Amino acid sequence: MQTTKILVIGGVAAGASFAARARRLCENAEITIIERGPDVSFANCGLPYFVGGEISSREALAVQTPATLKSMLKLDVRTRCEAIQIERATQQVQIRDLDSGESEWLSYDKLMLAPGASPLRPAIPGISDKRILSLRSLQDMDRIVAASETGMRAVVVGAGFIGLEMSEQLQRKGLSVHLVELQQQVFPQLDASMAALLESELTRNHISLTLGDAIAHFESDPNIVRCHLHSGKVIDADMVILSIGVVPDTSLAAEAELQLGPRGHIIVDEFQRTSDPNIYAAGDAVETADRVAGGDKTVVPMGGPASRQGRVAADHIFLGDKARPYPGSLGTAIVRVFETVAGITGWSEKRLQAAGHDYRTVTINDHQHATYYPGAKPLTVKILWAPESGLLLGAQVSGFDGVDKRLDVLATAILGGMTVEDLCHLELAYAPPFGAARDAINLAGFAACNCHDGLVRTTTLLPTDPQVQIVDVRPKPLAEAFPAPVPVINIPFPTLRDNLNKLDRNRPVLTLCAFGKMSYFAARVLMQNGFDVVSFGGGLKANVDPRSPAKMTTS
């Protein structure tokens, strides 16, 4: 039997998953992994948690070593070895040993490119200061741990999931942390209102937050790094963590004239084949099909897609026609900040708006399990769907417990081509410690169907037209303690039916409450009494303390 020579460039998520699957499919293939760093198949997703001490064993992060990959999978792993050139015509790759400096050519039958993506380091003046760090490898992590041992002040630039995790972990370690984000919100993939809970949790944990601002330049002083922001604000730091995104590590692919997308990612087909049929690519370095936008190209630099794409490529090489294609990515992401959790799957409202898509959305506020069972905590679910078909386009969930469960169900629902109607009768696990007879996901489905059926109209904008009568149906003490940011008539819901005469039937009404539920109930009462009503969907939650118990709306 002829031996297939497989060469893999990059030995972490996509590369290692590819190589492991390849070995399981072909015992006699010659599989070599070329990895620039000293480690292979390490858990980069776990790095932030070692910094803060939640993961205490550094060894645990090195999931595999060259020795274990050799003994378990018969892989030839060459660490501290860089691929520097691909010669497609002769099917060879030039590699250089980073310790000896020696180079050699290796031939391949099939080449897998899994070079990942590097942290973005834009040409900001002063950025070369050694105290300005980013996190991708175990060595980056060691540098951050060493810096956090001596320094007391950290500035984290970028509030995506890595920036948020690093802020939390550095604060846990006892540093004073200042998080700076260019957007007006943290976790910018989310819609702003869904990120509000994370923001309040950051500030509650004494993390300073500067939103809508960015680094103009860094000034190096022997003792501190001065971070000068565009606004003129200056923040002093002993260390800076840059977490402002990643760029695909595709210079090798570009030099080999493989087809690249507009942002430099390798273009691949559904079996991860590049424009050269003998070269495959997977992970952060590639573009992939967008599951929401019917196959349009997207980029999802996350661990799950990387690992599964690697497997698809190996299947295609060794199973041929029997291989199942990679169907594309949704962009499901989740982050924990202290006690709070938020996540997204599919498209956000702002992304749908920017792309000019028609959509409908509802936000419901509920709890992760029955409120009578101890420990019930608020949970917010926002769903977006196509108006005609009812097909789900995206979802976001925030709360304390049970966010991951709802997000996973909604991601599955999107992939399953489900509509908002389907959410109403999803039969989800229920016993009081876990859920409710009507889970938050069922409620989101009910709310969407109510909108679809014309039983209620909702808005997330407070009107400026003085003709609109804004009826705050919260209990009086609550309405007084957390006043709405617009003039309102306070008619607590239980008294509404007896006070209809306080409202003018010839003028439109907007009902509002804290969490959106009572204002919906009020809208139904008023609609059936001949009023033209819109309900303030999702309630004033974003304007009140998100930790306040939702019970305050139901008295």
Ligand SMILES: Cc1cc2nc3c(=O)[nH]c(=O)nc-3n(C[C@H](O)[C@H](O)[C@H](O)COP(=O)(O)OP(=O)(O)OC[C@H]3O[C@@H](n4cnc5c(N)ncnc54)[C@H](O)[C@@H]3O)c2cc1C
């Ligand atoms: C701190 C951190 C936390 C994360 N947390 C999460 C999370 O919670 N959830 C999630 O889904 N994703 C997370 N991610 C993202 C996830 O780790 C990546 O999406 C995934 O690792 C991408 O896999 P990859 O194989 O494409 O690239 P990588 O894992 O980056 O591996 C690429 C490897 O290729 C090597 N390489 C590149 N060029 C060459 C060359 N020319 N020669 C030799 N070797 C080369 C690099 O040294 C690198 O080791 C996190 C990432 C980081 C950095």
